Amino acid sequence: MAHKPVKEAHPLTFILTHWINLLAMFFLVLSGFYIHFPFIPGLMGLARGTHFFWMFVLLFNLLFRIIASFFVRTTNMPGTREQDLDYKNWGLQGANTHQLWPTVKYYLFLKKDYPISAKYASLQKIAYLATIPLTLAAAYTGFALWGPTSQIPFFQAGTRWWASLFNWGGGGALMPMRILHYWIMWAFLIFTAVHAYLANIYNFAPSKMIFAGIEEPDALIGH
Amino acid sequence: MTNKGTSFYERLEARGVSRRDFLKFCGATATMLGLSSSAAPMIGAKIAGAADEGGLYPALWLHGGACTGCTESIAQATYPNVADIVLDFLNLVGQETIQMSAGVQTLEGNEEFAEEHAGKYILIIEGTVITGLDGNMLRVGGHPFIEELENFASKAAVVIALGSCAVDGGWVVAYPNPAKGTGVGPYLKSKGVATPVVNLPGCPMNPEELVSVVVEALLLADRDSDGVPVLGPIVNRLDANGRPKWLYGSTIHDNCPRRGHFENGEFVYEFGSDEEAMGYCLYPVGCKGPQTYRRCPMIRWNSSVSWCVDSGGPCIGCANWNWVDQNAPFRGRFRRVGAGVLGSGGVDPAIAAAAIGGIAGAALIAHGFGMKAAKRIGSNATLKTEECKEWETKHAKKGGAA
Ligand code: SF4
Ligand code: SF4
Numbered sequence: 001m002a003h004k005p006v007k008e009a010h011p012l013t014f015i016l017t018h019w020i021n022l023l024a025m026f027f028l029v030l031s032g033f034y035i036h037f038p039f040i041p042g043l044m045g046l047a048r049g050t051h052f053f054w055m056f057v058l059l060f061n062l063l064f065r066i067i068a069s070f071f072v073r074t075t076n077m078p079g080t081r082e083q084d085l086d087y088k089n090w091g092l093q094g095a096n097t098h099q100l101w102p103t104v105k106y107y108l109f110l111k112k113d114y115p116i117s118a119k120y121a122s123l124q125k126i127a128y129l130a131t132i133p134l135t136l137a138a139a140y141t142g143f144a145l146w147g148p149t150s151q152i153p154f155f156q157a158g159t160r161w162w163a164s165l166f167n168w169g170g171g172g173a174l175m176p177m178r179i180l181h182y183w184i185m186w187a188f189l190i191f192t193a194v195h196a197y198l199a200n201i202y203n204f205a206p207s208k209m210i211f212a213g214i215e216e217p218d219a220l221i222g223h
Numbered sequence: 224m225t226n227k228g229t230s231f232y233e234r235l236e237a238r239g240v241s242r243r244d245f246l247k248f249c250g251a252t253a254t255m256l257g258l259s260s261s262a263a264p265m266i267g268a269k270i271a272g273a274a275d276e277g278g279l280y281p282a283l284w285l286h287g288g289a290c291t292g293c294t295e296s297i298a299q300a301t302y303p304n305v306a307d308i309v310l311d312f313l314n315l316v317g318q319e320t321i322q323m324s325a326g327v328q329t330l331e332g333n334e335e336f337a338e339e340h341a342g343k344y345i346l347i348i349e350g351t352v353i354t355g356l357d358g359n360m361l362r363v364g365g366h367p368f369i370e371e372l373e374n375f376a377s378k379a380a381v382v383i384a385l386g387s388c389a390v391d392g393g394w395v396v397a398y399p400n401p402a403k404g405t406g407v408g409p410y411l412k413s414k415g416v417a418t419p420v421v422n423l424p425g426c427p428m429n430p431e432e433l434v435s436v437v438v439e440a441l442l443l444a445d446r447d448s449d450g451v452p453v454l455g456p457i458v459n460r461l462d463a464n465g466r467p468k469w470l471y472g473s474t475i476h477d478n479c480p481r482r483g484h485f486e487n488g489e490f491v492y493e494f495g496s497d498e499e500a501m502g503y504c505l506y507p508v509g510c511k512g513p514q515t516y517r518r519c520p521m522i523r524w525n526s527s528v529s530w531c532v533d534s535g536g537p538c539i540g541c542a543n544w545n546w547v548d549q550n551a552p553f554r555g556r557f558r559r560v561g562a563g564v565l566g567s568g569g570v571d572p573a574i575a576a577a578a579i580g581g582i583a584g585a586a587l588i589a590h591g592f593g594m595k596a597a598k599r600i601g602s603n604a605t606l607k608t609e610e611c612k613e614w615e616t617k618h619a620k621k622g623g624a625a
Pocket of ligand 2: 425426475515517519530531532537538539540541542
């Protein structure tokens, strides 16, 4: 169903956490690429410093975002300005638990109409929630590689296990961990591409709201 | 080898090593072990004492599928150094590369030795455990080597897996591993042999590293009623991968003299360039120092003359697990992973990731055109608000549309 994006859907707190996520990912990916291969000389210290700084920012932001979902109010249905606590958007919701398959079918052009949904459609919700384990996995693999933390048994155990899958059962080589860390970044890039695409497919009203809190008077989402 | 009669220092002297050289060596060993160099006299006294009492440990040195590079490295053919001499005082009864006997004779001699010192000797293994053709790819005296290994390992006090091949199969197990090689630790584990294994990965082994293990064992050991050192506490100083912590606790990169260039972003992008002449960091030309645990920058090679990075070559990560597959190509930054699992020799993550990224991007663009063609977006989009509402009313269990 077409509905109007309202600014009550994105309270200031979440506009800020979204900005921080975006900036953190931008700097992490950029500096990560540089560390992976220093395509121009001179910036390794800067790239590593940037990487560590934004890694901590991203983690604290994630923690804050989760805690905030229990205190900050937001809309939880499309087309309404009524707000409720944000965490309710993230569990199973009667409004759209049954819509996963129809949503998939809609995007694969197997179904004509867009299934109406709660604030987040079922696919969207799964994708957003998946970024939590993905962020944690990026952090875990990153800590497993980082000199000061790589020898902590909690991280070393993961290095050993992951390497063993590529090693006929032996040892703790770091290279597979490094490559896993790199793959996780690609998972994030693909998520971001799909996210930006689907969020703005109908028009850019959702972007105006999440980045600037500006509501477009006539915009409609869905069809 | 019997050392009785002459004192330890006299014997050193006879081989051209002064007491001063010996103490210097002890100081270096102390540093390697994480002790202050003031521990040097204590180490000296321990070694001299052990030697004068008639040898250090009873030890047996067997070869699996080995290129004997580790033996070469330790034998240091040009001139004997102190490390050599200390290793000479290992009460080594058999070393297959350099001993006289062969085949059945060797086996008999080793068997006698193992019976005599059961539970008290060090078993040093150099080379890969070859399991291909039920172990018959490598036979000694008419028996598969794996039988010999299991037999002598189960009677030993401790097994030292010397060099990468003995640790996990080394370069021999690089894809496709036709000899079905494996390491001593994994093999003994699969056979239920509980003798502790000390892993000393590296291709080859550096004599100083083995010496430090022997000395550390000496420092920690008590002696039994026959005056033979009891091993055991050394096992408490191993990391989760069975490696002595003092030898494998930091990466090459942590201690590399070129680390400053790394942080400054001063890199060698091409061999033969000005940057190479300036001794810049070798990261872009494939240095595996950041993911290789070993202390080459401190211990160095060939009696501390130089080491890989110092001599201008990137670290190729020879102390890593499955190191050839993990680290090839040795002079390039991008690595393959998945060899053996995918059975394809692995994929280059950069190419694969770019391909997946490209496919995802293309899919989104195609999808966008699809959305347009289906009149869901764009100026002529048809909004089916009412149908949607109807559909929803039919399907929603509760809650539903606002
Ligand atoms: S040469 Fe290798 S080990 Fe040395 S700083 Fe550069 S990357 Fe690290
Ligand atoms: S520097 Fe690297 S390649 Fe050279 S011996 Fe040490 S671990 Fe092996």
